[in-house]
Amino acid sequence: MGEGEMFIGARDRIKIAAAISVSLFFLVLAGPVIAGKTDLVPDWVIEGVSTVRPALTGDGGALAMVGGALVRISKDGSTVWRWDPGKEAVTSIAGDGAGGAWVSQGRRISKISPAGKLSWTYVWEQKVRSMEPLPDGRIAVASERGAVLISSAGKFLWLYDPATGCDT
Numbered sequence: 001m002g003e004g005e006m007f008i009g010a011r012d013r014i015k016i017a018a019a020i021s022v023s024l025f026f027l028v029l030a031g032p033v034i035a036g037k038t039d040l041v042p043d044w045v046i047e048g049v050s051t052v053r054p055a056l057t058g059d060g061g062a063l064a065m066v067g068g069a070l071v072r073i074s075k076d077g078s079t080v081w082r083w084d085p086g087k088e089a090v091t092s093i094a095g096d097g098a099g100g101a102w103v104s105q106g107r108r109i110s111k112i113s114p115a116g117k118l119s120w121t122y123v124w125e126q127k128v129r130s131m132e133p134l135p136d137g138r139i140a141v142a143s144e145r146g147a148v149l150i151s152s153a154g155k156f157l158w159l160y161d162p163a164t165g166c167d168t
Contacts, residue, residue: 094133
């Protein structure tokens, strides 16, 4: 090859073809946005949803606080069930992937079944800040001063206290 010439091998051609394919794919997706097309319409809208962050159910539905109750909403927007949490404000919601939920209210964590019924309640010594469901049915719960792991049956499994370094 002479000076300034470049050899493009099979690997380079594949990389170039892949880059072009990806670019075209994103151009097709972004085309309506680039052209200013904004006729996207939601499938459904629920009025009166509180500021507590909603959670997904795993089957296309959602869990949200609506009018003071926890509501399980199907993927078509209809109400599957409603659960009344009582007077204490709900601070967070987590879906269990099967249509049920965990709800925190101050220091209390409640498990709501896929049928919308209270399964169990666990009371922790600290105010719940966030909850993270685990694939095996347990839930990790955090506060500003530690974390606790609760079984799918509502039993204490593990505690971490960063102030003492205690991991039990």
